[in-house]
Amino acid sequence: MSEEHHQAPPRQRRLRTQRMEAFSDGVFAIAITLLVLDLAIPVGAGRADLLHAFLAQWPSYLAYVVSFSTIGAIWLGHSLITEYLEQADGVLVRLNLVLLLVVSFLPFPTRLLAQYLSSDDPERVAVTIYGLTLLAAVTLLSLLWRYAVRARLVRSDAGDEELVALTGRLTPGLAGYVLLLGLGLFKPVIAVIGYLLIALFVIIPLERARRSGHSRRVDSR
Amino acid sequence: MSEEHHQAPPRQRRLRTQRMEAFSDGVFAIAITLLVLDLAIPVGAGRADLLHAFLAQWPSYLAYVVSFSTIGAIWLGHSLITEYLEQADGVLVRLNLVLLLVVSFLPFPTRLLAQYLSSDDPERVAVTIYGLTLLAAVTLLSLLWRYAVRARLVRSDAGDEELVALTGRLTPGLAGYVLLLGLGLFKPVIAVIGYLLIALFVIIPLERARRSGHSRRVDSR
Amino acid sequence: MSEEHHQAPPRQRRLRTQRMEAFSDGVFAIAITLLVLDLAIPVGAGRADLLHAFLAQWPSYLAYVVSFSTIGAIWLGHSLITEYLEQADGVLVRLNLVLLLVVSFLPFPTRLLAQYLSSDDPERVAVTIYGLTLLAAVTLLSLLWRYAVRARLVRSDAGDEELVALTGRLTPGLAGYVLLLGLGLFKPVIAVIGYLLIALFVIIPLERARRSGHSRRVDSR
Amino acid sequence: MSEEHHQAPPRQRRLRTQRMEAFSDGVFAIAITLLVLDLAIPVGAGRADLLHAFLAQWPSYLAYVVSFSTIGAIWLGHSLITEYLEQADGVLVRLNLVLLLVVSFLPFPTRLLAQYLSSDDPERVAVTIYGLTLLAAVTLLSLLWRYAVRARLVRSDAGDEELVALTGRLTPGLAGYVLLLGLGLFKPVIAVIGYLLIALFVIIPLERARRSGHSRRVDSR
Numbered sequence: 001m002s003e004e005h006h007q008a009p010p011r012q013r014r015l016r017t018q019r020m021e022a023f024s025d026g027v028f029a030i031a032i033t034l035l036v037l038d039l040a041i042p043v044g045a046g047r048a049d050l051l052h053a054f055l056a057q058w059p060s061y062l063a064y065v066v067s068f069s070t071i072g073a074i075w076l077g078h079s080l081i082t083e084y085l086e087q088a089d090g091v092l093v094r095l096n097l098v099l100l101l102v103v104s105f106l107p108f109p110t111r112l113l114a115q116y117l118s119s120d121d122p123e124r125v126a127v128t129i130y131g132l133t134l135l136a137a138v139t140l141l142s143l144l145w146r147y148a149v150r151a152r153l154v155r156s157d158a159g160d161e162e163l164v165a166l167t168g169r170l171t172p173g174l175a176g177y178v179l180l181l182g183l184g185l186f187k188p189v190i191a192v193i194g195y196l197l198i199a200l201f202v203i204i205p206l207e208r209a210r211r212s213g214h215s216r217r218v219d220s221r
Numbered sequence: 222m223s224e225e226h227h228q229a230p231p232r233q234r235r236l237r238t239q240r241m242e243a244f245s246d247g248v249f250a251i252a253i254t255l256l257v258l259d260l261a262i263p264v265g266a267g268r269a270d271l272l273h274a275f276l277a278q279w280p281s282y283l284a285y286v287v288s289f290s291t292i293g294a295i296w297l298g299h300s301l302i303t304e305y306l307e308q309a310d311g312v313l314v315r316l317n318l319v320l321l322l323v324v325s326f327l328p329f330p331t332r333l334l335a336q337y338l339s340s341d342d343p344e345r346v347a348v349t350i351y352g353l354t355l356l357a358a359v360t361l362l363s364l365l366w367r368y369a370v371r372a373r374l375v376r377s378d379a380g381d382e383e384l385v386a387l388t389g390r391l392t393p394g395l396a397g398y399v400l401l402l403g404l405g406l407f408k409p410v411i412a413v414i415g416y417l418l419i420a421l422f423v424i425i426p427l428e429r430a431r432r433s434g435h436s437r438r439v440d441s442r
Numbered sequence: 443m444s445e446e447h448h449q450a451p452p453r454q455r456r457l458r459t460q461r462m463e464a465f466s467d468g469v470f471a472i473a474i475t476l477l478v479l480d481l482a483i484p485v486g487a488g489r490a491d492l493l494h495a496f497l498a499q500w501p502s503y504l505a506y507v508v509s510f511s512t513i514g515a516i517w518l519g520h521s522l523i524t525e526y527l528e529q530a531d532g533v534l535v536r537l538n539l540v541l542l543l544v545v546s547f548l549p550f551p552t553r554l555l556a557q558y559l560s561s562d563d564p565e566r567v568a569v570t571i572y573g574l575t576l577l578a579a580v581t582l583l584s585l586l587w588r589y590a591v592r593a594r595l596v597r598s599d600a601g602d603e604e605l606v607a608l609t610g611r612l613t614p615g616l617a618g619y620v621l622l623l624g625l626g627l628f629k630p631v632i633a634v635i636g637y638l639l640i641a642l643f644v645i646i647p648l649e650r651a652r653r654s655g656h657s658r659r660v661d662s663r
Numbered sequence: 664m665s666e667e668h669h670q671a672p673p674r675q676r677r678l679r680t681q682r683m684e685a686f687s688d689g690v691f692a693i694a695i696t697l698l699v700l701d702l703a704i705p706v707g708a709g710r711a712d713l714l715h716a717f718l719a720q721w722p723s724y725l726a727y728v729v730s731f732s733t734i735g736a737i738w739l740g741h742s743l744i745t746e747y748l749e750q751a752d753g754v755l756v757r758l759n760l761v762l763l764l765v766v767s768f769l770p771f772p773t774r775l776l777a778q779y780l781s782s783d784d785p786e787r788v789a790v791t792i793y794g795l796t797l798l799a800a801v802t803l804l805s806l807l808w809r810y811a812v813r814a815r816l817v818r819s820d821a822g823d824e825e826l827v828a829l830t831g832r833l834t835p836g837l838a839g840y841v842l843l844l845g846l847g848l849f850k851p852v853i854a855v856i857g858y859l860l861i862a863l864f865v866i867i868p869l870e871r872a873r874r875s876g877h878s879r880r881v882d883s884r
Binding site: 461464465468469472473476479535539542543546547548549550553554557558561563564567568571 | 685688689691692693695696697698699700702703704706709710712713714717727728731732735738739742
Binding site for chain 4: 022025026028029030032033034035036037039040041043047049050051054064065068069072075076079
């Protein structure tokens with residue numbers, strides 16, 4: 001906060017990022033926890049053979065783990081972006097609200113996936129709706145970052161190659177989602193596992209970019 | 222906090238705003254995320270033709286987007302108000318609790334809207350109940366601000382024309398909601414789209430007033 | 443934090459209050475917002491005459507408002523207590539967890555109240571279960587405060603008469619709840635309105651005690 | 664934050680713990696509050712004799728209390744670990760996400776327990792699934808701590824015997840859970856009460872270790 005540009009022209013409308021971060025954290029935490037409400041076992045099936053009925057719900061567990069991992073990965077990416085943010089402006093706040101809209105919508109396609117995976121035809125529709133939602137979320141996260149860089153909202157002490165590296169890191173997922181959307185029309189379950197792998201992959205390499213952001217952070221606090 | 226009026230007379234009962242802000246943020250984030258729980262597809266319809274059944278739920282998606290945008294706009298307005306607040310008193314805290322009551326009630330009229338939009342007669346009742354809830358929320362937000370200004374709870378360094386501009390910005394929505402309430406009796410869907418436009422309009426211009434509040438903020442932190 | 447008793451004997455186990463406060467705020471905000479999930483209109487009834495069906499749900503709205511006000515009042519009392527707290531110890535943290543257990547349990551008796559108010563015999567049972575839950579919550583809040591005072595966990599600069607005044611303020615509700623529990627066996631609806639009045643009464647006078655706590659606060663921050 | 668190792672080699676990738684803590688707090692608070700959604704009374708049963716129907720739901724209340732206490736105990740353990748944490752790295756953040764996945768999954772086995780406790784055969788399956796989930800959560804909490812110590816992410820001023828004492832404190836529960844998993848195949852209700860006792864036991868002794876961590880904390884803030 002001590003590094004604000006006091007000479008910022010009126011058009012740029014800098015806003016503080018703190019409240020946006022707190023509100024986003026709340027929405028991420030609630031969306032990720034609401035996923036459990038759709039895990040259920042049909043009462044009749046459970047009373048006869050609970051273990052069998054429990055295991056028969058595997059599409060629910062798969063959908064749960066994929067959505068949990070994806071929201072976790074997006075949360076990680078989001079917290080990485082806000083770590084670089086020095087200020088926010090009106091466009092960024094609105095882009096962030098649209099991202100939150102898609103993230104808090106995700107439990108619905110997750111429910112569809114859980115219901116229709118391993119059924120015949122609806123399976124493809126459910127996987128496609130699910131994949132489009134994931135693609136929208138990841139695209140918005142990427143847009144959020146690109147806009148922040150272009151509008152010079154990021155810390156002025158962040159090096160150019162650092163920003164380029166982070167941009168690259170937030171992009172490869174996009175191509176993967178597009179590929180899996182096509183694959184999902186033929187092999188729905190494989191596509192869902194692909195979505196899980198992307199999420200896990202995004203969770204893992206993020207830290208490399210993070211380290212340098214962090215060491216820079218130490219003295220500005 | 223460093224600018225407290227130590228000479229404040231006992232009657233004014235200044236309270237700190239921090240905890241009120243955190244609690245409100247929690248309620249806003251949860252209310253906005255609970256909206257997804259009412260998105261569902263009738264099981265029978267889905268199994269036959271999921272894509273058709275998914276698209277047939279358009280009133281649900283419309284209601285979801287309108288309520289999400291409205292809560293988002295109210296949250297933005299609320300965070301703008303608390304940014305100007307220097308202190309809180311008992312009346313303000315109670316007004317805020319009433320505002321939160323209406324905001325956390327909103328998922329219920331949203332559900333009614335999703336169920337009855339595009340049905341015959343109940344449609345009008347649902348849209349009217351929904352509109353009245355929105356009007357109550359926006360009126361309370363406006364009251365919260367007017368009370369804060371009148372009771373001199375806002376920062377003493379905020380200029381008069383700045384406060385007047387913000388008061389104007391938080392008011393035009395009110396007339397719009399009243400007009401749409403009437404329109405909703407004849408053209409329910411059009412009224413709902415009107416509610417969406419107001420929310421988007423409120424989200425956008427808020428930042429202009431914010432900028433000046435922000436630059437003032439920098440040195441008091 | 444700067445006023446810690448460094449000479450505190452090992453037995454007293456001072457803990458920090460910050461994380462306890464954040465976790466409690468989360469639980470209060472979620473419990474108060476989950477109440478809306480139990481507002482619903484039977485589908486058949488709604489399609490015939492939605493306005494009538496909407497108004498017929500008045501027990502739900504009454505239960506919603508009473509529970510919202512009560513959780514709001516308990517949250518206010520809780521935030522008042524933690525404002526006086528200098529430290530926490532193990533007993534306090536556990537008492538607080540039991541209070542949170544009762545508060546997050548409240549949506550269940552609220553649902554019973556909404557379902558059975560205005561039916562014949564179950565009405566009395568529902569109101570009694572509801573009243574017992576409120577009594578438990580308020581008793582635990584009072585215990586939390588009394589324990590904090592007795593274990594000398596409150597700020598050492600708080601005057602004795604101030605603490606006595608706050609103790610009195612957190613107690614009168616208790617007698618009211620016991621009286622209303624008896625009344626509820628004969629006049630259930632009147633008892634529920636009584637619970638609402640207590641909550642509103644608790645919300646209002648709390649600020650008087652708060653003012654002095656607040657002015658003391660200013661310099662310790 | 665002032666004690667960062669500026670000479671940390673790139674491989675160690677230190678991340679800040681603050682956002683991880685806030686996100687975890689949100690998930691814990693939501694998971695613990697969602698438990699109430701599964702408390703319900705069959706409408707027919709309630710209308711006949713509500714008191715009887717209310718008391719007949721005892722497995723639900725037992726499951727509610729056990730899960731609430733266990734999440735409470737894990738939250739306490741988690742907040743204890745993060746108090747010792749000086750930094751986070753990528754492995755820790757991922758371990759933490761897996762822990763949160765299991766914690767936010769817990770309402771589902773809790774629902775199974777509530778439904779099938781006191782029925783004949785499914786009871787054993789429900790108790791075993793429930794116990795396995797608890798065991799997974801506690802194991803992950805223990806792994807989180809052991810990893811933090813081994814990767815030298817804890818404060819450098821924490822004494823070795825202090826760390827060993829804390830490691831011991833987070834471990835005994837594990838053996839208890841394994842024993843109760845076996846017992847649950849023969850005496851399901853006894854096993855559930857055992858899970859409750861472990862949770863209460865974990866809540867209580869944690870503070871002893873906490874005290875020393877706290878007094879150390881005072882000057883670093």
